[in-house]
Structure formats: C-alpha cells, structure tokens
Amino acid sequence: MDIESVRVHQLGPDDWHRFRRIRLLALAEAPYAFGSTLAWARARTDQDWRELLAARTQFLATAGDHDLGTVGAVAESDVAHLISMWVAPEARGTGVADLLVRSVIDWAAATGYLGIQLEVSDGNIAAERLYHRHGFRRTGVAGAISSDDARLEFEMRLTLPARPQTVWRAVDDGPCTLGS
Incomplete structure (x- = not known):
C-alpha cells in the first residue's frame, strides 16, 4: 500500500x-484495546450509530474502497478526547495511524481546543509510541479501563498552541492579531 493513496475523511x-x-472489525480484532465490547456494539440500532456519529467527530482512513482505520474525538470542556483509534492489521506500520492522529490534532487546533487527551491501556506499547511521536505525554493519571474491566490504562495529553485572536482596533477599525 502506498501511503500517498490514503485519504482521511470526516464521517457524518x-x-x-x-x-x-x-468499529465491529476493530472490536473483533483488538478487543483488548477498547473499553467497549463487540457484543455491545452489535446490539446498537441503526439510529444509535447515527446518533453516535452526530455526537462526535470521527475520521476514516481509506485507500480506494478499502477502509484502513478510524479515530474519533469528543469534546470535554476545553480539550478534545481522542477515542476509538484503530488501524487494520495490514495497514499497521505504514503511516495510516499517523495520518489519523494528525487529523484529530489538526481538527482540535482548528476548532480552538487547548489540548487533546486520551487513554492508552497498559502494555499497548505501539499505541503509546504513536501518541508520543505526536507530542502526547503521560499525565500521571492512571486507572481501571472501566468498572467492568480492571485492566490499567494511562492518560496522555497534548497541549495545543494558543490560537491568535483577531480584534478590531478602535483607532482605524483595522484587524490586529494577538498572540502571535
């Protein structure tokens, strides 16, 4: 696969x-990487899936008609929360994961979030290296994946640069950029 042929689309x-x-492929192939289960996802109705996509930003990496990976983000106050990251086994190590993470970073920065946080399960070294490459660092916060899953996960965070603000000066009514 040629990484130049990969496109990342935002889903609606x-x-x-x-x-x-x-998502069903991801949960079947890598159940250890998620707090959700395949059975729970299979039980969702078509309307549940529509509502899920309406409540988050979700990206899909494709090459031609082949879906290669996905990642999502949800708003949590002034930070975005990166969720649901998965890349098909045949696309791992090709740069697809980097494109997906970069899509979330670019989206969050353009939307005005101050940072992005995520959780990575203990022992998922490849995922932690991926996030670290993009500037994410462990925060020191760790805990169980869920009340039903005692496996440990670590929080990681990326602080985004502040966006310059444009204000209007009273003297000549021209724009002025602050923060640059």
Whole structure:
C-alpha cells in the first residue's frame, strides 16, 4: 500500500454504516484495546450509530474502497478526547495511524481546543509510541479501563498552541492579531 493513496475523511451521521462496519472489525480484532465490547456494539440500532456519529467527530482512513482505520474525538470542556483509534492489521506500520492522529490534532487546533487527551491501556506499547511521536505525554493519571474491566490504562495529553485572536482596533477599525 502506498501511503500517498490514503485519504482521511470526516464521517457524518449518514455514514453510520461505514463506521459500524469498521468499529465491529476493530472490536473483533483488538478487543483488548477498547473499553467497549463487540457484543455491545452489535446490539446498537441503526439510529444509535447515527446518533453516535452526530455526537462526535470521527475520521476514516481509506485507500480506494478499502477502509484502513478510524479515530474519533469528543469534546470535554476545553480539550478534545481522542477515542476509538484503530488501524487494520495490514495497514499497521505504514503511516495510516499517523495520518489519523494528525487529523484529530489538526481538527482540535482548528476548532480552538487547548489540548487533546486520551487513554492508552497498559502494555499497548505501539499505541503509546504513536501518541508520543505526536507530542502526547503521560499525565500521571492512571486507572481501571472501566468498572467492568480492571485492566490499567494511562492518560496522555497534548497541549495545543494558543490560537491568535483577531480584534478590531478602535483607532482605524483595522484587524490586529494577538498572540502571535
């Protein structure tokens, strides 16, 4: 696979069937990497999938008609929370994961978030290296994946640069950029 042929698209509620398909693949192939389960995802209705995509930003990496990976983000106050990261086994090590993480970083910066946080399960060294490459660092916060799953996960965070603000000066009514 040529990384130049990979495209990353933002999904909307009408793309629920594509997201459902790749999410089920992810949960079946790497159940250890998620706090959700395949059974729980299979029980969702079509409307549940639409609502899920309406409540988050979700990206899908493709090459032609082949879906290669996905990552999502949800708002949590002034930070975005990176979630649901997965890359198909045949696309691992090709740069697809980097494209997906970069999509979330670019989206969060353009949207005005101050940072991005995520959790990575203990022992998922490849994922931690990926996030570290993009500037994420452990925060020191750790805990169980969920009340039903005692496995340990670590929080990582990336602080985004402040966006310059444009204000209007009263003297000549021209724009002035602050913070640059």
